[in-house]
Amino acid sequence: MTRVLHPMSFCDHIRQCNKYDPSRFVPLTAESARIGLLRRDNAEALRRFPDVFAVAEHKVELVASGDVAAVSRAVDAVVDALVADGRVPKWRNETFDAAPRWGDPPVFRLDRGAVPFFGTRAYGVHLNGYLRQGEHLFLWIGRRSPHKQIAPNKLDNLVAGGIGNEHGVGDTLLKEGEEEASIPTSLMSRAVSTGVVSYRMETRLGVRDDVLFVYDLEMPGDFVPKNRDGEIVGFELIAASTLLERIRTTSDFKFNVNLVILDFAIRHGLLRPDNPEYLDVATGLHRPLE
């Protein structure tokens, strides 16, 4: 357990996920709709691609034309150059849709590794797998592989994953549940959608503008999750009260998993109005979309 030297709080995790200074970013637009957020130095780096992006002082406009496939190819050529420059990490070979809003047709498809550079909104699913034993709740918690690019070795929800292009929320949950924890479809069909955790966080590469679809699933007492894709090295069943204290005092969990578990704790009455952080946590987990 990695204890930090200064005392932490629940809200420290929320603040960490919402560290964002709008003055450092300009909008990326397509036909006047915002589809991303570019840090000013990243925007400058796009000046060499005038056929794809028109860089102005207060915005960057996508100017590549054609259908989704054509625009995606044009953006991919830019990403290739950005990877060569070291501004974008190596190709993940998994693409996310870039669109003004969830449900809108995509303007282009973007390699996952380049998402923070362009600040396009990314969507994920997180599943709280829990057990009820009398009055007490327990959650299944996974430990991320040391080989993960993001948050290696950190603790994670039972199931979590990004929603790639051409996938919906439900089928991503099914696929990730099978790969990450061997949860059969029959069990996953009992998962309940319970809301959204959203935040906007500057990173070394740009900004994560993330929306997480949150699900709860009450797990049978005899089910033991088994990872299949090598992304999780093991699972542990932990009492919710222990988890909360660990969230409050450590950085053991992946940054956004702290928020998903806090949301679970608020919804299930584990974190209650008598806690001095209650109001800030309950109102801090859902950044309004814009």
Added chain:
Amino acid sequence: MTRVLHPMSFCDHIRQCNKYDPSRFVPLTAESARIGLLRRDNAEALRRFPDVFAVAEHKVELVASGDVAAVSRAVDAVVDALVADGRVPKWRNETFDAAPRWGDPPVFRLDRGAVPFFGTRAYGVHLNGYLRQGEHLFLWIGRRSPHKQIAPNKLDNLVAGGIGNEHGVGDTLLKEGEEEASIPTSLMSRAVSTGVVSYRMETRLGVRDDVLFVYDLEMPGDFVPKNRDGEIVGFELIAASTLLERIRTTSDFKFNVNLVILDFAIRHGLLRPDNPEYLDVATGLHRPLE
């Protein structure tokens, strides 16, 4: 059932509760901490009380000094004059605390009727009383008395009430549960805190800056709520799916009760990611505190 002529949406109710233009308001401060929000014309109306409020262009400072009782008396004298002017409705004889933040010691106590004029934050409790029948959820819904000052005849949660000064969240819930629906302490002790609904809404009098502590209570099948205080004229058990459609298409519910039931629907998987309004509802019910 009052059908409106234009088609409504879930988000219309959220927008209605968040209709707030910051340029029309100035902060009310006490020792440099903000404790309220004054519409500019209301701020001007305070110029005649220079011993209590110092009105500047961009803020109003509380200058009455002394302990809470002394400051409250000074503010009460102002409220008396505002009631005489018709700027504040008649005395409610129920006081709310004015403080920079929940849990802070109060700066003064304010008659409930004057709260929107000063824009001090008001806190309430709302209880979703629900039953599970197989796969279906039902909620107990009350109809407000035609004599209520706010939202007469509108539909309401099973229990709801403002948190007066010297009361906490839990004891307000117990007291209101007993008065409004005859819920005994033994049953109410099973209520689960599930989060917060918050919004900021301009009204004719000023602004409501409201925080609602939300609770769920699974009701026994044989319990029938009975009102004791005359504020609710009757209760009805309604299927959640019927409720949602009624919220979407009518203004039958009190403005903020729409939001509390939408929050219930999000948390219980009744409103799901395949609904086009899902993200906006899930992220729109929790205005960040500031």
